[in-house]
Amino acid sequence: MLTFVGLGLYNTEDLTIRGKREIEEADIVFGEFYTSRLIGVNPEDLGEALGREIKILSREEVENGKLILKEAKSKNVVLIVAGDPMIATTHVALRVMAEERGIKTKIVHNSSIVTAAPGMLGLQQYKFGRTVSLPFPQENYFPTSAYDFIKINQNLGLHTLILLDINPRPMTANEAMKILLEMEEKKREKIFSKNTLIAVVARAGAPNSLARAGYLGDMINGDFGSPLHTLVLPGKLHFAEAEALVKLAGAPEEILDK
Amino acid sequence: MLTFVGLGLYNTEDLTIRGKREIEEADIVFGEFYTSRLIGVNPEDLGEALGREIKILSREEVENGKLILKEAKSKNVVLIVAGDPMIATTHVALRVMAEERGIKTKIVHNSSIVTAAPGMLGLQQYKFGRTVSLPFPQENYFPTSAYDFIKINQNLGLHTLILLDINPRPMTANEAMKILLEMEEKKREKIFSKNTLIAVVARAGAPNSLARAGYLGDMINGDFGSPLHTLVLPGKLHFAEAEALVKLAGAPEEILDK
Known part of the structure; x- marks a missing residue:
């Protein structure tokens, strides 16, 4: 057995x-x-x-x-x-x-970041598209498939859970956001800019867990504490989801008017 | 608190x-x-x-x-x-x-059907698109939005987790398959036929849990035991996923050649 x-x-x-x-x-x-x-x-x-x-x-x-x-x-x-x-x-x-x-x-079975991260942010799990993983870029190898999958989710109005590499060490949300902006520079399909609303979940399940949402330009230098970190790129927000992001994750209130 | x-x-x-x-x-x-x-x-x-x-x-x-x-x-x-x-x-x-x-x-946090069902079938969670819910049709109201979302996932080659209504009582996988075929008759976009490969997860997390995959025409009359039931519509299968469906869920071996 x-x-x-x-x-x-x-x-x-x-x-x-x-x-x-x-x-x-x-x-x-x-x-x-x-x-x-x-x-x-x-x-x-x-x-x-x-x-x-x-x-x-x-x-x-x-x-x-x-x-x-x-x-x-x-x-x-x-x-x-x-x-x-x-x-x-x-x-x-x-x-x-x-x-x-x-x-x-x-x-x-047990809990997974796949449902914990949406829950912490107050985003509806059934509005997530395909989950993507963000690997550390290697020398001479910068895979951008995550970008392509994110674009498909965005076009469908769906949220994307972006899991970060843990080898050889856990990637931080800050590093991940830099990688996403580098992908944008390569692909230029207008998914990411400094004005993109993005969310960070840190230490899901821990007593000192954190959920924060804001514009990428502000978030990229944010201090989210120790790993593990996860990113969520929100798609089209239902009003209740926007409200949850504001109340539970400190997103700018102006997202309620969009 | x-x-x-x-x-x-x-x-x-x-x-x-x-x-x-x-x-x-x-x-x-x-x-x-x-x-x-x-x-x-x-x-x-x-x-x-x-x-x-x-x-x-x-x-x-x-x-x-x-x-x-x-x-x-x-x-x-x-x-x-x-x-x-x-x-x-x-x-x-x-x-x-x-x-x-x-x-x-x-x-x-705790376990959820969202990750348990893919795991029981050996399908990769990151290859699932949006989750859909299948409500009981009401008199004069037969919503088909689930069909539209499933079609999007299928076109992207992604698997779909289909959650079944639990009110006023838990819907069985058999009832759900009938509803999906009725949707097909209405919409006629060639998602479901008797030859569609589909999977049933029953009583996820229970000692007598069950995972079974096969063609809809055969599965629709299958006995999966007591609820709760969940359906999964596989998208494009990686060979390892096809193998898992055969070994873990009794899918027909011929799916390995596709």
Whole structure:
């Protein structure tokens, strides 16, 4: 048996009662923290917080699955991951590999930035288009597919959740906004300017979480505190959404008149 | 203080440790179950399961907010809701009303069908377009906006999460598929036919949850067990997604060749 247990967003208090029980009952607990991570507790300290030994796996060990599948063949194995467990492709692939080998699998769902960020800002989840990820630009490689997807959402009036790279370190909202403006310079399709309304969600799920909305030119130098950061580009706002952005995220009141 | 505590998907085991603590520490616990509900426990039995008296509110009491806000002015009030708390517009409106009155608010996030359903099917969440809701048709009123939104997602190659009405009772996947075919008859834009690949998620988060994919003509008479049901219309499938649908949801193997 292989059980994927989501840890949610912040620390071990975000674990569900079901997830806690699965961890307690497991023969072996593995942990994976390169696709996503908790902000309130270091992977190395998780074992103590959960009262269980946790074997933290390398990226390769999760991707090839050998060790996990070998153990899950005869033992009750739990793999703990931040957020909701099946958001990462790697975990789906691992689950398919397990089922192919006759190993039963289970999922213990948990909260995800995909619904937490819209909720914190008061934007309606069903008005979001496709989620995009913003990678760190590499030397000689500046991918702009995120820009293209954002443009499609904007043309449809939909909001966009923009997830920021966490490798080799978490990207800040400030860095992300700079990258978006650089994309604009390359593509020039008028998605981003200093007057674009944009929102930052920082440390979703944490007691010191933050939701702030404003014009990109003002936000780009804002101090949002420590990571993880997420951006949301609002599309066409319903009046109730504009009001929520003003009241809950400090957006300029003039957006109510638009 | 007004704290919105998400209960997750199935029963009280899906509550997070943080959520449980907030309920224990609250002066008053209100519950709201018309926007969404748990499938593993009746609202009336929740109080016993949680060891707290829970005052279940009517739709009107949540929407006008009077009682909740009056109590939250001086007391530590928790409002428990199924899923992730801010998915419903009503809760965002209530939160805005509270903040306007100087009442601090907090959100305890939890799992949502929005990420659970893609995960159960092995479909990538970032390849979903806008989520749509399918209401029960009323006499003389057969809204087809869901069809239009689905068409946009299909044209973009994106998957669509189709949430089914829960009022006055939970719509079954079978009923939903019939409604989609009726929409097709009205609109005739070639989204749905008996050969359309479609997926059903039933009882997400429950021990007896089910994920099944197949052709609409076969699925429409399928037995998916008791509600809640959710539909997913897959868009363009990555090979790994097609493989997941076959291995995890019993889709016909021929979809691997497409």
